[in-house]
Amino acid sequence: MYWPAARPACRSTICSDSNQTRNMMRTTKTFHRWVMLTVLPGAVFFSCKGKKDLLRLAPVHTGSSWGYQIFRNNRPVIYQAEIPAIAGHHPFSSKEEAMRVGRLVMKKLQHGESPAVSPRELDSMGIRPN
Structure with missing residues (x-):
């Protein structure tokens, strides 16, 4: 038997439930977008x-003789057993000389410069081959 009055009541219940579900899904999606747009970039930045x-x-x-070694995050990046920028094999005569040049190279690396040392820089530090 067919009851026409009962049918519209069912339809309205189904529609209201699906609207409620749609609204909840829309709210969830909005929240997820908000998280993606605010929290994640902040986390990456920090x-x-x-x-x-x-x-x-x-x-x-x-x-x-002496030389120096520079480590970046505990990995060796520069090993220098001889005076740089001078032709031939000329070792550092003292630990202090090697460390002075090493500090200069490390300072250059910290400032994003090339670690190359010029003969003029060596001369200004008083470092000459033996």
């Missing part, structure tokens, strides 16, 4: 901001 390269300078004793 996680990248705190990262800095850790540079460390260490003297290296090579038999009768």
